[in-house]
Amino acid sequence: MSLLQVEGLEMHFPVRGGLLNRVVAHVHAVNGVSFEVQRGEILGVVGESGCGKSTLGKCLVRLNTPSGGAFRYDGVDYTHADHEELMDYRSRVQMVFQDPYSSLNPRLTIRDCLTEVILFHRPHEAEVRDVDEMVLELVQKVGLRADAVDKYPHEFSGGQRQRIGIARALACNPEFLIADEPVSALDVSIQAQVLNLLMDLKDEFGLTLIFISHDLKVIEHFCDRVLVMYLGNVVEELECETLHESAQHPYTRALLGANPINHPRERRELTVLEGDVPSPFDLPPGCAFAGRCPIAEPRCSESRPPLEEKRSGHRAACFLVE
Amino acid sequence: MAKFLQQRGVKKLLKDRLAVWSMWVIGLYLVVAVVVLVGNVFLGGDWKRATEERVGPDNVPGLWSAVTTEDRLEHAKFYFDSVDKASRSSDPAGAYAALQWGADRLPDWSAEVIEREILEPARRLNEELSEVEELDDDPEALVKVDRLEALVRGRIGASHDQAGAASTSLGQRFRLLLGTDRQGRSILLRAIYSTKVAVQIGVISALISVLIGTILGAAAGYFGGVVDVCVVWLYSTFSSIPWIVLLMVLASAFRGSSVDGTLIPVYAAFCLSFWISPCRVVRGEVMKLKELEYVQAASAIGFGRARILFKHVIPNTAHLMFINFSLLFIGAIKAEVILSFLGLGVKTEPSWGVMINHAKSEVLNGFFWQIGTATAFMVVLVLAFNTLSDALQDAFDPKHV
Ligand SMILES: Nc1ncnc2c1ncn2[C@@H]1O[C@H](COP(=O)(O)OP(=O)(O)OP(=O)(O)O)[C@@H](O)[C@H]1O
Numbered sequence: 011m012s013l014l015q016v017e018g019l020e021m022h023f024p025v026r027g028g029l030l031n032r033v034v035a036h037v038h039a040v041n042g043v044s045f046e047v048q049r050g051e052i053l054g055v056v057g058e059s060g061c062g063k064s065t066l067g068k069c070l071v072r073l074n075t076p077s078g079g080a081f082r083y084d085g086v087d088y089t090h091a092d093h094e095e096l097m098d099y100r101s102r103v104q105m106v107f108q109d110p111y112s113s114l115n116p117r118l119t120i121r122d123c124l125t126e127v128i129l130f131h132r133p134h135e136a137e138v139r140d141v142d143e144m145v146l147e148l149v150q151k152v153g154l155r156a157d158a159v160d161k162y163p164h165e166f167s168g169g170q171r172q173r174i175g176i177a178r179a180l181a182c183n184p185e186f187l188i189a190d191e192p193v194s195a196l197d198v199s200i201q202a203q204v205l206n207l208l209m210d211l212k213d214e215f216g217l218t219l220i221f222i223s224h225d226l227k228v229i230e231h232f233c234d235r236v237l238v239m240y241l242g243n244v245v246e247e248l249e250c251e252t253l254h255e256s257a258q259h260p261y262t263r264a265l266l267g268a269n270p271i272n273h274p275r276e277r278r279e280l281t282v283l284e285g286d287v288p289s290p291f292d293l294p295p296g297c298a299f300a301g302r303c304p305i306a307e308p309r310c311s312e313s314r315p316p317l318e319e320k321r322s323g324h325r326a327a328c329f330l331v332e
Numbered sequence: 333m334a335k336f337l338q339q340r341g342v343k344k345l346l347k348d349r350l351a352v353w354s355m356w357v358i359g360l361y362l363v364v365a366v367v368v369l370v371g372n373v374f375l376g377g378d379w380k381r382a383t384e385e386r387v388g389p390d391n392v393p394g395l396w397s398a399v400t401t402e403d404r405l406e407h408a409k410f411y412f413d414s415v416d417k418a419s420r421s422s423d424p425a426g427a428y429a430a431l432q433w434g435a436d437r438l439p440d441w442s443a444e445v446i447e448r449e450i451l452e453p454a455r456r457l458n459e460e461l462s463e464v465e466e467l468d469d470d471p472e473a474l475v476k477v478d479r480l481e482a483l484v485r486g487r488i489g490a491s492h493d494q495a496g497a498a499s500t501s502l503g504q505r506f507r508l509l510l511g512t513d514r515q516g517r518s519i520l521l522r523a524i525y526s527t528k529v530a531v532q533i534g535v536i537s538a539l540i541s542v543l544i545g546t547i548l549g550a551a552a553g554y555f556g557g558v559v560d561v562c563v564v565w566l567y568s569t570f571s572s573i574p575w576i577v578l579l580m581v582l583a584s585a586f587r588g589s590s591v592d593g594t595l596i597p598v599y600a601a602f603c604l605s606f607w608i609s610p611c612r613v614v615r616g617e618v619m620k621l622k623e624l625e626y627v628q629a630a631s632a633i634g635f636g637r638a639r640i641l642f643k644h645v646i647p648n649t650a651h652l653m654f655i656n657f658s659l660l661f662i663g664a665i666k667a668e669v670i671l672s673f674l675g676l677g678v679k680t681e682p683s684w685g686v687m688i689n690h691a692k693s694e695v696l697n698g699f700f701w702q703i704g705t706a707t708a709f710m711v712v713l714v715l716a717f718n719t720l721s722d723a724l725q726d727a728f729d730p731k732h733v
């Protein structure tokens with residue numbers, strides 16, 4: 011059985027307005043997303059800005075309560091679990107945040123920050139062992155020097171802060187990590203270091219990962235499988251190993267085309283996307299991508315193509331893909 | 333402490349020369365206030381009593397200047413004028429009141445003399461005047477008034493000055509440094525004692541207001557929903573009442589109760605009207621903070637909402653608490669002066685507002701020592717505080733750091 015099962019997950023944010031502050035519309039941030047994650051795998055989630063990647067991640071750690079659908083972790087449904095019921099879940103599933111500059115409390119030293127988490131989630135362990143020792147161990151595991159523990163976040167660089175963010179997530183001793191664009195805000199040279207660190211930690215702690223990024227290149231190297239999202243929907247799901255060959259959905263192909271080529275003589279057809287992403291307030295009835303799709307047919311804008319298994323391990327939501 | 337000094341904001345603050353100066357000035361005021369507070373408690377209220385004691389004749393100018401007869405005549409000029417005016421306007425009651433008042437403000441004459449030389453003729457004058465209808469038509473009455481005037485003038489001419497220049501003891505010279513008020517009390521002692529009252533009111537009302545405002549504002553911003561609606565409703569309601577009116581209403585609500593005239597009604601009035609601005613600012617800041625990823629991370633870890641609010645959100649509004657405290661501290665001191673000036677504030681102790689209130693009539697006589705002293709004490713403190721709070725804002729505003 012897969013570790014995490016997500017079925018038709020929806021997150022519609024109400025938009026209030028007018029004199030009486032009534033709900034006038036909904037932002038369809040996540041719009042019926044289904045997928046599964048196997049124990050020990052790394053699932054990539056890719057898509058352009060605003061397509062609902064972070065919202066998906068926040069639903070899965072229950073920072074947002076989904077407005078529809080459900081997800082099960084290890085067989086238990088946590089979609090509407092309350093604070094107490096979530097305690098166990100929270101120690102098992104953690105999130106690493108997108109922006110290392112705002113993800114650490116500026117008033118807590120690294121020691122205070124990690125100690126608080128350890129005492130909260132592992133009080134029994136902390137009785138047997140010295141908490142300071144546990145903190146040091148964590149700090150060294152994420153590749154920081156021991157003397158970093160008594161510093162404040164502003165004394166660190168972006169890459170170092172992201173390591174601290176990872177250490178904080180690991181302080182709960184989780185088995186599942188949702189990394190929301192953990193390297194997007196970092197320099198390219200630092201990106202590789204943090205990615206390697208995540209890889210090492212995955213092996214060491216036996217983690218399962220959801221890795222969110224807008225960079226297909228990073229996903230391709232780092233993940234086992236990838237979900238391609240467009241405006242709150244999954245449009246394609248495929249193995250990373252054969253990404254270039256098997257990618258079928260025109261949006262995925264466009265994303266692949268947007269990656270810089272490796273060699274000047276390398277040629278490929280370049281699909282430049284035209285037009286705008288439709289507004290997430292009122293979604294078009296058909297395929298959300300139809301307006302920008304280079305191969306769209308009339309039926310594409312009439313009804314929505316379902317996400318179908320095209321081949322084993324490959325799903326796509328497009329009428330024109332076999 | 334060393335860490336505190338290392339913070340960027342603090343470093344920046346210490347580089348600002350004006351800010352450092354104003355901190356010294358404020359420090360001096362605080363020391364004076366604490367010394368007066370503690371000393372007064374230890375001596376069982378002796379220092380407070382000292383501010384009520386007569387140390388010399390009334391309205392002696394400061395810097396130990398000798399009080400010449402001309403000066404005192406000059407001060408009494410208003411009195412003669414008013415007697416004159418009142419008697420001319422066929423207002424015997426007014427003339428009498430003026431005489432009475434004049435008698436009060438020349439108390440270094442013996443009571444006997446006042447009785448014989450002023451009050452008695454005044455009573456006679458009163459009787460006579462009340463019988464006359466058209467005063468201008470009765471030269472007799474005018475002559476009587478002239479006689480009275482000459483009498484008083486003669487008394488003043490004869491009374492020799494017993495003021496500062498003559499006294500030699502150090503304590504007396506200190507007490508007379510800035511002169512005496514119209515009851516012969518030392519202006520310097522009263523102004524110094526008022527520092528304690530001002531600082532006490534400033535610190536206590538600003539502290540309580542900032543605490544109430546921060547907690548309510550943070551709760552409103554963080555929890556949203558009904559809590560937010562209630563808090564916003566509360567502060568909108570309070571802020572729709574002009575604060576001075578609110579202060580007056582609250583101050584007079586306590587009139588006649590056992591705490592009337594003490595500082596307690598003043599504290600209550602200030603806290604009720606001053607919590608609004610920190611509340612509003614903190615609410616906005618918290619709404620911003622709660623979307624920040626470290627607060628979200630704390631929720632994802634599973635911390636309870638109270639812990640997140642008090643440990644992760646409120647400490648990050650500390651710069652706002654600082655700034656609001658310094659603004660409200662000075663606001664409270666100024667408001668106290670206004671209230672006391674209107675006679676609604678402190679009554680049992682001297683305060684700058686009370687001093688300015690008492691100085692109203694002296695100013696008409698050209699005596700500026702009391703109003704000058706009270707104003708100078710206040711202005712220096714307010715100026716220092718405004719300078720410091722500007723500097724604080726510059727140093728701790730996250731946008732500048
Ligand atoms: N709390 C919220 N209330 C209302 N709308 C929201 C909220 N959170 C997100 N949204 C909207 O949901 C949509 C998806 O946002 P999300 O942050 O998930 O995008 P993203 O894919 O993570 O983008 P990025 O790559 O820029 O991080 C956006 O249109 C955003 O405006």
Ligand SMILES: [Mg+2]
Binds near residue numbers: 064190191
């Ligand atoms: Mg995002």
